[in-house]
Amino acid sequence: MLKTVMQNTRKKQNIRKKELINATMSIIHETGLADPTLAAISDRAGLSSSSIVSHYFKNKQELLKETMLDFVGGFLGEMVFRVAAGKSPLEKIYALIDANFAPSQCTPEAISVWMFFWGRVPVNEDFAEIERTLEKYMINELKQALIELVPNEQVDYFAESVIAIIYGLWLRFALDPKRITLETAHKITIDLVHARIGISKP
Amino acid sequence: MLKTVMQNTRKKQNIRKKELINATMSIIHETGLADPTLAAISDRAGLSSSSIVSHYFKNKQELLKETMLDFVGGFLGEMVFRVAAGKSPLEKIYALIDANFAPSQCTPEAISVWMFFWGRVPVNEDFAEIERTLEKYMINELKQALIELVPNEQVDYFAESVIAIIYGLWLRFALDPKRITLETAHKITIDLVHARIGISKP
Amino acid sequence: MLKTVMQNTRKKQNIRKKELINATMSIIHETGLADPTLAAISDRAGLSSSSIVSHYFKNKQELLKETMLDFVGGFLGEMVFRVAAGKSPLEKIYALIDANFAPSQCTPEAISVWMFFWGRVPVNEDFAEIERTLEKYMINELKQALIELVPNEQVDYFAESVIAIIYGLWLRFALDPKRITLETAHKITIDLVHARIGISKP
Amino acid sequence: MLKTVMQNTRKKQNIRKKELINATMSIIHETGLADPTLAAISDRAGLSSSSIVSHYFKNKQELLKETMLDFVGGFLGEMVFRVAAGKSPLEKIYALIDANFAPSQCTPEAISVWMFFWGRVPVNEDFAEIERTLEKYMINELKQALIELVPNEQVDYFAESVIAIIYGLWLRFALDPKRITLETAHKITIDLVHARIGISKP
DNA sequence: GATGAATGAGGGTTCATTCAT
DNA sequence: TATGAATGAACCCTCATTCAT
Numbered sequence: 001m002l003k004t005v006m007q008n009t010r011k012k013q014n015i016r017k018k019e020l021i022n023a024t025m026s027i028i029h030e031t032g033l034a035d036p037t038l039a040a041i042s043d044r045a046g047l048s049s050s051s052i053v054s055h056y057f058k059n060k061q062e063l064l065k066e067t068m069l070d071f072v073g074g075f076l077g078e079m080v081f082r083v084a085a086g087k088s089p090l091e092k093i094y095a096l097i098d099a100n101f102a103p104s105q106c107t108p109e110a111i112s113v114w115m116f117f118w119g120r121v122p123v124n125e126d127f128a129e130i131e132r133t134l135e136k137y138m139i140n141e142l143k144q145a146l147i148e149l150v151p152n153e154q155v156d157y158f159a160e161s162v163i164a165i166i167y168g169l170w171l172r173f174a175l176d177p178k179r180i181t182l183e184t185a186h187k188i189t190i191d192l193v194h195a196r197i198g199i200s201k202p
Numbered sequence: 203m204l205k206t207v208m209q210n211t212r213k214k215q216n217i218r219k220k221e222l223i224n225a226t227m228s229i230i231h232e233t234g235l236a237d238p239t240l241a242a243i244s245d246r247a248g249l250s251s252s253s254i255v256s257h258y259f260k261n262k263q264e265l266l267k268e269t270m271l272d273f274v275g276g277f278l279g280e281m282v283f284r285v286a287a288g289k290s291p292l293e294k295i296y297a298l299i300d301a302n303f304a305p306s307q308c309t310p311e312a313i314s315v316w317m318f319f320w321g322r323v324p325v326n327e328d329f330a331e332i333e334r335t336l337e338k339y340m341i342n343e344l345k346q347a348l349i350e351l352v353p354n355e356q357v358d359y360f361a362e363s364v365i366a367i368i369y370g371l372w373l374r375f376a377l378d379p380k381r382i383t384l385e386t387a388h389k390i391t392i393d394l395v396h397a398r399i400g401i402s403k404p
Numbered sequence: 405m406l407k408t409v410m411q412n413t414r415k416k417q418n419i420r421k422k423e424l425i426n427a428t429m430s431i432i433h434e435t436g437l438a439d440p441t442l443a444a445i446s447d448r449a450g451l452s453s454s455s456i457v458s459h460y461f462k463n464k465q466e467l468l469k470e471t472m473l474d475f476v477g478g479f480l481g482e483m484v485f486r487v488a489a490g491k492s493p494l495e496k497i498y499a500l501i502d503a504n505f506a507p508s509q510c511t512p513e514a515i516s517v518w519m520f521f522w523g524r525v526p527v528n529e530d531f532a533e534i535e536r537t538l539e540k541y542m543i544n545e546l547k548q549a550l551i552e553l554v555p556n557e558q559v560d561y562f563a564e565s566v567i568a569i570i571y572g573l574w575l576r577f578a579l580d581p582k583r584i585t586l587e588t589a590h591k592i593t594i595d596l597v598h599a600r601i602g603i604s605k606p
Numbered sequence: 607m608l609k610t611v612m613q614n615t616r617k618k619q620n621i622r623k624k625e626l627i628n629a630t631m632s633i634i635h636e637t638g639l640a641d642p643t644l645a646a647i648s649d650r651a652g653l654s655s656s657s658i659v660s661h662y663f664k665n666k667q668e669l670l671k672e673t674m675l676d677f678v679g680g681f682l683g684e685m686v687f688r689v690a691a692g693k694s695p696l697e698k699i700y701a702l703i704d705a706n707f708a709p710s711q712c713t714p715e716a717i718s719v720w721m722f723f724w725g726r727v728p729v730n731e732d733f734a735e736i737e738r739t740l741e742k743y744m745i746n747e748l749k750q751a752l753i754e755l756v757p758n759e760q761v762d763y764f765a766e767s768v769i770a771i772i773y774g775l776w777l778r779f780a781l782d783p784k785r786i787t788l789e790t791a792h793k794i795t796i797d798l799v800h801a802r803i804g805i806s807k808p
Numbered sequence: 809g810a811t812g813a814a815t816g817a818g819g820g821t822t823c824a825t826t827c828a829t
Numbered sequence: 830t831a832t833g834a835a836t837g838a839a840c841c842c843t844c845a846t847t848c849a850t
Contacts, residue, residue, distance in 0.1 A: 013812085032325035037840065049815055051842075060841065112324070119321030121377055122314070123234040131377060160374070160382060161367075161390050168370020172362070175323050175333060180362060188363050195397035218830095239823065251832050253825075262824065420809090436729040441844065453811050455846075464845065516728070523725030525781055526718070527638040535781060564778070564786060565794050569767075572774020576766070579727055579737060584766060592767050599801035619833085643819065655836055657821075666820065 017056050017066070019045045024067045029112035033119065038063075065126040071113055072130050075105055076137055089145040093162070093193055096141055100166050101186045108177070115174045139163060149197055158196055165192050219258050219268070221247045226269045231314035235321065240265075267328040273315050274332050277307055278339055285343045294347040295364070295395055298340070302368050303388045310379075317376045341365060351399055360398055367394050421460050421470070423449045428471045433516035437523065442467075469530040475517055476534050479509055480541055493549040497566070497597060500545055504570050505590045512581075519578045543567060553601055562600055569596050623662050623672070625651045630673045635718035639725065644669075671732040677719055678736050681711055682743055695751040699768070699799055702747055706772050707792045714783070721780045745769060756802075764802055771798050 023045035027036040038050035038060055047053075057063040079099035086092035104110065121131045142159045150158050169185040225247035229238040240252040240262055259265040281301035288294035306312065323329045344361045352360050371387040427449035431440040442454040442464055461467040483503035490496035508514065525535045546563045554562050573589040629651035633642040644656035644666055653659075663669040685705035692698035710716065727737045748765045756764050775791040 016813085033321065034325055038842090039840075047814075049817095050840085051816075051844085052814060054842070055813070115321065115324055118373070118377070119235065119317065122317060123236055135377075135381075157386070157390070160386065161394065164370035164374050164387075164390065165363075165367050165394075166370065167373045168366035168368065171320070171369045171373050172366050175320070176330075176337075179337075184359070184362065185366075188359070188366060192363065192367075192394065192397075195394075214830095240825090241823075249831080252823085253827090253833080254831060256825070257830070416809095437725070438729055442846090443844075451810080454844085455812080455848090456810060458846070459809070519725070519728060522777070522781070523639065523721065526721055527640055532782075539782075539785075561790070561794070564790065565771075565798065568774035568778050568791075568794060569771050569798075570774065571777045572770035572772065575724070575773045575777050576770050579724070579741075583741075588763070588766065589770075592763070592770060596767065596771075596798065596801075599798075622834085641819095644821090645819075653835075655838095656819085657823085657837075658835060660821070661834070 013056070018070075020053065020056060020063060021067045021070050024063060025071065025109060025113050028116045029109040033112060033116045061124075061126065064124075065130075068117055068127055068130050071110075072117065072134055075099070076134060078102065078104065080137065080141070083141045083145075086145075089148040090193075092145040093142065093149075094190065096138070096145075097162075097166065097186065097189045097193075100170070101182050101189075106182050111174050111177065114170065135163075161196060162189070162193060165189050215258065220272075222249075222255065222258060222265060223269045223272050226265060227273060227311060227315050230318045231311040235314060235318045263326075263328065266326075267332075270319055270329055270332050273312075274319065274336055277301070278336055280304065280306065282339065282343070285347075288347075291347040291350040295344065296392065298343055298347075299364075299368065299388065299391045299395075302372070303384050303391075308384050313376050313379070316372065320373075337365075363398060364391070364395060367391050417460065422474075424451075424457065424460060424467060425471045425474050428467060429475060429513060429517050432520045433513040437516060437520045465528075465530065468528075469534075472521055472531055472534050475514075476521065476538055479503070480538055482506065482508065484541065484545070487545045487549075490549075493552040496549040497546065498594070500542070500549075501566075501570065501590065501593045501597075504574070505586050505593075510586055515578050515581070518574070539567075565600060566593070566597060569593050619662070624676075626659065626662060626669060627673045627676050630669060631677065631715060631719050634722045635715040639718060639722045667730075667732065670730075671736075674723055674733055674736050677716075678723065678740055681705070682740055684708065684710065686743065686747070689747045689751075692751075695754040696799075698751040699748065700796065702744070702751075703768075703772065703792065703795045703799075706776070707788050707795075712788050717780050717783065720776065741769075767802060768795070768799060771795050
């Protein structure tokens with residue numbers, strides 16, 4: 001009985017936290033990557049005062065960190081899941097690419113948040129740590145697949161190529177979504193893989 | 203006589219402006235991509251008061267805009283010059299890639315300024331306009347070279363691939379310079395071009 | 405029966421109040437005489453929410469007032485008891501001095517609370533009233549003893565001297581406990597009494 | 607010429623700083639030893655916004671520290687001067703006592719500031735350092751005089767007695783100025799000295 | 809009785825900008 | 830040209846208090 005109450009409380013609290021996190025992402029998108037203010041965030045979340053934030057998060061930085069953990073973590077989870085479902089090495093690579101260009105990552109809001117995140121990585125140690133984790137997982141999954149497709153000594157090099165093209169297309173897309181469609185971006189990446197693997201197997 | 207005085211004055215004024223622009227870049231680098239404050243900038247420029255800035259620039263935004271014009275313009279000029287020196291289409295492409303990984307663009311400070319610039323493009327219309335110009339020139343030079351190397355209908359697609367990999371490697375390098383050397387980044391780009399052209403000419 | 409329940413309830417309530425009062429003193433000591441926050445106090449008392457305080461006290465000021473009543477009242481009671489036990493006028497004066505330097509008043513926490521109290525007297529009317537009561541009792545006890553030792557017209561003057569030296573040594577001790585030991589402080593006061601009475605009876 | 611300008615500027619700045627310091631003391635007195643707010647201070651100084659304070663002081667703590675340096679320093683200077691003017695050891699002790707009860711230290715505002723200062727010494731390290739300096743000088747002057755009046759081994763003990771009675775009377779006076787006049791306080795101290803020296807020379 | 813949610817006021821600080829000199 | 834003075838807006842954060850459960 002007590003347990004139920006506590007779970008409900010816990011759940012309720014998490015719901016409100018999630019609402020604030022969502023509000024944060026929403027505001028980041030809306031104000032164009034500028035530092036979101038707590039006032040705007042709490043207003044968006046339907047709360048009346050910015051002081052409520054400290055009820056749920058230690059401070060602004062903590063809110064931002066948890067927002068990114070939620071966001072990047074969501075992507076990471078989806079990616080790992082997709083890759084795991086790949087039957088062959090090549091399929092796994094495709095899955096990884098697909099994850100990067102998945103609809104959930106391509107909404108205007110998601111793009112804004114990614115840009116916000118990347119732009120702050122060099123300044124924000126919390127963000128940097130998240131980025132390191134993200135990159136570790138991505139590069140790891142990629143290498144595990146590549147190792148069966150290319151000579152050992154070329155794995156690192158190929159992995160870097162694939163990651164780079166994904167990041168690059170993402171950046172291009174974010175800088176001006178009208179310049180390139182996601183489909184094209186997706187295709188370019190796949191083609192690159194083909195080309196690289198093609199020339200690596202004489 | 204008066205003209206000479208005015209020219210001197212004008213020249214002097216430009217010198218001071220350049221000093222402030224350099225100070226701006228210096229501070230951007232030092233404070234880690236955070237919004238530089240006028241106080242920090244004027245201090246770095248050896249001026250004692252931040253109010254002096256409005257003698258040379260309308261406001262902070264104007265200073266930032268001119269800083270980016272100076273910085274991005276410098277890169278653009280160098281790039282155009284290098285490409286023009288290329289004897290063949292392929293050489294021109296190499297030249298364009300070389301320009302992107304040129305030493306002048308790879309100092310820690312230059313990397314910081316690039317990141318600052320890119321991160322603000324979605325927020326700052328002035329920056330966005332500069333970015334559009336930059337991209338127009340780059341893509342133009344690239345296409346002029348590609349048109350002689352690949353079928354017409356593939357030019358856009360190839361150009362986008364090359365630009366994307368450059369941007370991607372840049373982003374990777376900026377996020378963590380220790381993860382990849384510029385030499386590797388350079389080589390990956392060149393290899394990509396080879397691979398793409400390779401598979402496009404069976 | 406009902407009465408018993410109510411008494412128990414009343415007793416329980418008083419226990420909780422006392423816990424909060426103790427917590428208040430504990431926090432005052434720990435945070436170094438700064439204004440204690442209700443959050444810190446309720447946390448120290450083992451309660452999870454600061455809002456519980458208003459169940460037991462009207463508001464923060466009331467809690468502080470009752471804390472001081474408890475603390476100063478404790479000292480006052482002890483002092484009155486000690487003085488009453490004195491057999492002669494001189495013994496009563498000694499008892500009064502002893503009470504001021506009694507172990508219970510000399511713990512680091514007690515010193516902090518005294519300092520907090522004195523420092524707030526000029527600001528806090530509740531505290532001021534408590535201080536007036538304290539002083540009234542002390543000076544009264546002192547004068548009743550002195551009246552048998554010195555000429556009538558000098559009683560006020562002597563009383564003031566003794567009280568002042570006690571307060572002064574206390575302040576000195578509180579400002580830096582390492583500068584003077586309590587034993588020395590005690591001795592100085594006794595000596596003063598001797599000296600004063602000595603010269604008053606040629 | 608330039609020097610004159612700089613001096614004027616410097617002087618002007620110091621004038622404004624002094625105004626803010628005076629405003630701080632004024633507000634401390636008026637709001638009854640509570641932490642003065644920058645808004646109240648700048649308002650009192652005739653400035654419109656609290657932000658101006660950071661033009662002259664790093665932050666609030668710095669303003670408070672300099673206020674106390676100014677205030678306590680003023681007393682210390684006066685005391686040292688008075689003591690130096692004393693012709694004999696006894697005169698020097700009288701001078702020290704006089705300094706403590708000098709009119710400049712006995713205005714209602716001065717009393718408030720002293721109470722504010724003492725109350726914060728245990729919390730504020732800057733204040734503590736000032737207090738240590740003050741006490742060092744006072745005790746030093748006192749001992750130099752006492753050494754010619756009482757046996758060597760009693761100097762410390764006597765000095766502590768005198769300081770304590772001064773502090774005590776001060777505290778008494780501050781807690782309720784109506785309870786004791788400064789004249790009486792002064793007389794009590796002098797009498798104590800007589801009494802102590804009297805009994806020390808059998 | 810006890811908890812967590814929510815509010816609103818207030819404070820210190822930063823900063824771009826304007827103005828007088 | 831250059832400086833220092835001054836302003837006002839904005840922001841984050843703390844905290845006592847109230848309310849529903």
